[in-house]
């Protein structure tokens with residue numbers, strides 16, 4: 001396909017772990033994304049379910065594919081997995097590399113409304129429209145458009161939840177590891193939303209899963225939330241999963257919160273439970 005370049009391809013668990021690059025019109029820069037094709041994709045005559053995985057602060061498309069060990073489970077279930085990058089790249093904006101929780105590698109999967117960020121920092125539209133459509137078109141021989149799920153970690157968990165809640169029906173299954181559940185009420189979220197969205201708090205609630213779930217009117221959905229009990233960011237109240245659970249219960253949206261004794265925020269924790277998340281998605285996407 002025009003504008004799509006294969007950067008690498010490695011055989012793993014019988015499938016292919018690839019990285020592609022393309023010119024993004026939303027972000028106005030060149031972007032990488034990862035794509036895992038399980039062994040069932042060979043031959044290209046079966047349409048398979050897809051899971052998007054959104055990474056957290058400081059990540060590129062590489063962290064998840066090299067550290068989580070997800071390929072074993074994607075191969076077992078026959079699921080294609082796509083991992084976008086976490087912010088625009090190579091776009092120089094004053095202040096974009098001054099901190100690890102804002103700017104480069106910290107796009108928060110939203111569409112910025114405030115200058116100078118609003119020109120390039122459009123990760124919401126990039127993920128849910130541009131990349132989503134590109135995947136459907138470029139891999140139409142193997143992707144089943146009716147069986148797409150999403151998961152993520154930390155900032156990426158926030159991205160998975162808000163993408164699902166803002167686009168009812170687009171993602172049939174959703175789960176998150178240590179997600180930022182209530183960004184309007186935690187230091188990471190307040191910093192990012194002030195920077196990207198400005199002072200108008202009416203704009204903030206449109207990108208906050210705890211607020212969005214209270215107004216959710218889409219197809220029935222169960223949220224799977226995973227949280228390490230020894231995660232320093234959980235202890236510092238950056239993540240606030242209990243706020244999301246309370247909001248879900250107030251409106252009758254089913255939610256599962258798994259609190260994992262002794263686990264932290266790292267990929268050691270994610271790799272311990274990634275198999276359970278694939279089981280959860282497979283049950284919905286392959287029903």
Ligand SMILES: N[C@@H](CCC(=O)N[C@@H](CSC=O)C(=O)NCC(=O)O)C(=O)O
Nearest residue numbers: 056057058059063100153154155156267
């Ligand atoms: N630099 C920070 C730690 C940054 C960190 O833990 N990033 C997480 C995501 S945090 C929320 O979005 C991550 O996934 N890191 C990549 C990895 O491979 O572990 C600090 O100094 O505390």
